[in-house]
Amino acid sequence: xxxxxxxxxxMGDLPIRELDGKTPLEYAETPNMDLLASKGRLGLMYTxxxxxxxxxxxxVISILGYDPYKYxxxxxxxxxxxxxxxxxxxxxxxxxxxxxxxxSRRIIDRRVGRNLTxxxxxxxxxxxxxxVRLESYPAEFEFKxxxxxxxxxxxxxxxxxxxxKISNTDPAYERxxxxxxxxxxxxxxxxxxxxxxxxxxxxxxxALVNEFIWKSHRILEEHEVNRRREAEGxxxxxxxxxxxxxxxxxxxxxxxxxxxxxxxxxxDMPVERGIARLAGxxxxxxxxxxxxxxxxxxxxxxxxxxxxxxxxxxxxxIKGPDEPGHDGNFMLKAETIAIxxxxxxxxxxxxxxxxxxxxxxxxxxxxxxNLKAHSDDPVPILISGGKIKSDGIERFSERDCRRGSLGIxxxxxxxxxxxxxAVKAV
Numbered sequence: 001x002x003x004x005x006x007x008x009x010x011m012g013d014l015p016i017r018e019l020d021g022k023t024p025l026e027y028a029e030t031p032n033m034d035l036l037a038s039k040g041r042l043g044l045m046y047t048x049x050x051x052x053x054x055x056x057x058x059x060v061i062s063i064l065g066y067d068p069y070k071y072x073x074x075x076x077x078x079x080x081x082x083x084x085x086x087x088x089x090x091x092x093x094x095x096x097x098x099x100x101x102x103x104s105r106r107i108i109d110r111r112v113g114r115n116l117t118x119x120x121x122x123x124x125x126x127x128x129x130x131x132v133r134l135e136s137y138p139a140e141f142e143f144k145x146x147x148x149x150x151x152x153x154x155x156x157x158x159x160x161x162x163x164x165k166i167s168n169t170d171p172a173y174e175r176x177x178x179x180x181x182x183x184x185x186x187x188x189x190x191x192x193x194x195x196x197x198x199x200x201x202x203x204x205x206x207a208l209v210n211e212f213i214w215k216s217h218r219i220l221e222e223h224e225v226n227r228r229r230e231a232e233g234x235x236x237x238x239x240x241x242x243x244x245x246x247x248x249x250x251x252x253x254x255x256x257x258x259x260x261x262x263x264x265x266x267x268d269m270p271v272e273r274g275i276a277r278l279a280g281x282x283x284x285x286x287x288x289x290x291x292x293x294x295x296x297x298x299x300x301x302x303x304x305x306x307x308x309x310x311x312x313x314x315x316x317x318i319k320g321p322d323e324p325g326h327d328g329n330f331m332l333k334a335e336t337i338a339i340x341x342x343x344x345x346x347x348x349x350x351x352x353x354x355x356x357x358x359x360x361x362x363x364x365x366x367x368x369x370n371l372k373a374h375s376d377d378p379v380p381i382l383i384s385g386g387k388i389k390s391d392g393i394e395r396f397s398e399r400d401c402r403r404g405s406l407g408i409x410x411x412x413x414x415x416x417x418x419x420x421x422a423v424k425a426v
Contacts, residue, residue, distance in 0.1 A: 001386050001423045003261075003313040004304070004348070005360045007063065008340060009056060010322025012366030012379040012398065016330045024321065024334035024369070025380065026397035032345035033382070036359055037396035040384025043406025044398070045415060046376070047365055053182045053374045055173065055244070056322075057271045059364035062412030064279060064315065066252055072179055074164045074246025075271060079152040082274025083144050087154060087249060090161030092205050094242040095271070096143070096151040097170060098124065101217065101239035105190040110172055111149045112237045114323065118288070120225050121145035124237055127223055132215045137204050141212060143240070146270050147288055153242060155208050162208070163201035163247055167194045169213060170241035172373070182374035190239065209242055216240050254280035259420045264307060266300055267317035276315060293320055293339045301347035308352070313423070317364075318344065325367030333369060354385035358422045361396070362415070378408060383418070387425040 013023040020027075046052075047059040048068060057075040061068045076093035087093055098116055100108040125145040134141060138158035145151045155162060168174065172186045175196070193209040195202030217239045220226060226236040256263045257280065265276035266284045273283055284303055289296055297318070304314060320340050324332035363379040380401040391405050409415060 001425070002308070002357045003360070003419055003423045004316065004357060005314060005419065006316045006318065006362075007060065008321060008337070008361065008363050009317065009319045010325045010365060010367035010374070011320075011337060011363035012377055013325065013330075013333065014366070014368045014370060014377060016369060019330060019334070023398050024330050025337055026395070026399060028334040028337040028341070030338060030341040030396060032341045032349055033361055033396040034394060035349070036345070036361065036384040037382045037400065038394050039354065039390050040382050040388050041391050041406050042393055042396070042401040042404025043381050043409060044378035044401050045362060045381045045409040045412060046378050047412040048179070049411055051376050052176075052179070053376045054179065054365050055182065055374065056364050057244070057275065058179050059412060060272055060275050060317070063362070063364065063415055064255065064275065065413055065416030066279075067413055068179060071250045071252055073248050073250045075244030076152065076164070077246040077249050078274040078278070079146070079270050080154050080274070081249060081277065082270030082272070083146050083152050085142055085144055085152060085154050089248040090157065092155040092162035092164060092208070092245060092247055094153045094209065094245045096153050097241045098145075098149045098151065098237035099239050099241045100235040100237065101190060107171065107188040107190055107239075107241070109235050110170065110188070110241065113235045114149070114327070115234060116149045116237050118145065118147055120229070121149065121151065121237070123225050124220055124223055125151065127219050128216045128240075131219050132212065134208055134211055136207050136211045139208055143216075147268075149237065151240065152270065153212065153240070155205070155212070157204070161201060161247065162205045163195075163197065163199065164205070164245040165195065165197040165202045166206045166209065166245050167191065167196055168243035169193050169209065170243040173243045175244070190241070193242065205245070209245075213240060213242065250278060252279045256280050261312040261420075261423070262310070263313045263315065264311040265315045265317075266304060267315070269317065269319060272317040281315065282311065289319065293336055294343050297340055297343035298347060301344050304348060305351050322367050325369055326372050328369045328372045330369040356386070358386040358388065358419065359384050360415075360419055381406060381409070381415070383422060386422050388422060
């Protein structure tokens with residue numbers, strides 16, 4: 001029995017008045033996921049726990065079966081590892097965004113209008129790496145852009161070890177019990193990085209981050225990429241926001257060894273790839289997102305089918321609906337869900353047998369369009385195929401999942417044992 005475990009980033013939502021009180025998932029045309037729902041069991045899941053609006057890294061760790069309170073070390077190290085940067089204990093790693101900074105430290109846009117190309121970001125990153133020098137403490141850094149406005153920063157001390165116990169400069173996220181959590185009402189002002197512990201390592205780390213941000217800001221402000229963007233009426237990528245610092249890599253148990261399966265991952269974002277590598281999964285090479293979701297879904301379906309015989313279990317992370325959720329674009333969010341249904345699920349379902357394949361579809365978190373941010377709402381989940389008995393529910397949506405026999409899973413860590421039991425059912 002095989003497992004195809006699909007996580008659709010930010011798919012969960014809340015009823016929207018303009019969609020006749022439906023969520024984007026409920027409004028979207030999803031005949032393939034509906035087919036899976038009609039043959040399977042449905043439910044809802046708090047991916048980390050009630051009251052927690054998780055970032056993707058925390059949620060993915062949890063829904064792969066790792067207690068985030070035990071294993072999480074900050075998103076920065078996961079991003080660094082997934083992006084191929086060297087990361088040793090005592091180094092400081094942070095997730096970054098290029099952003100647009102206005103007067104009085106006001107952040108005009110945390111993501112540079114979502115139109116910063118990876119090529120533009122690479123030119124900006126090259127300038128930062130070549131022109132910025134850290135002088136407040138003996139240290140050097142490596143900054144790498146990843147996809148679009150996203151990046152990762154690793155600072156390496158030539159003295160004592162650095163500490164991840166520092167605050168975010170990105171005002172949209174805060175750290176709660178060590179976990180990255182989205183703020184529901186953020187004040188869009190660039191914050192100073194401050195130590196969260198009273199020790200030298202945290203103070204030095206915070207000072208180095210602040211030095212990096214302001215020195216790189218001066219370089220970015222005058223860079224030819226930003227001069228050209230400004231002339232074209234686009235926002236400048238003139239500041240780098242940091243969040244979710246960490247100073248070590250997590251020591252995950254090997255997921256394949258734990259469950260006696262061969263596990264592979266198809267994901268294109270650095271944090272999900274980093275988590276999968278650390279969990280002991282084999283990474284299936286994928287091209288970066290092209291901006292054409294239909295094409296990307298077809299490529300991912302083709303890659304999955306090409307390696308189906310080589311592994312037992314597949315973790316597949318599809319980015320789609322999260323961005324329109326952050327932008328509050330409910331129609332586009334519904335359209336992205338429909339595209340994923342048609343071109344990913346519609347491509348794989350005719351080529352596999354549900355008799356010997358278990359398919360799970362869920363999300364890492366909800367990104368309600370009316371909030372434009374992650375929320376603590378539970379996400380829909382379906383498990384279909386194999387020996388799974390049908391709940392007799394014909395649609396896959398938040399409303400329908402509330403009636404399913406899985407009930408409400410209070411923790412994301414509860415899901416993987418259920419999936420492994422379904423895979424090994426005889």
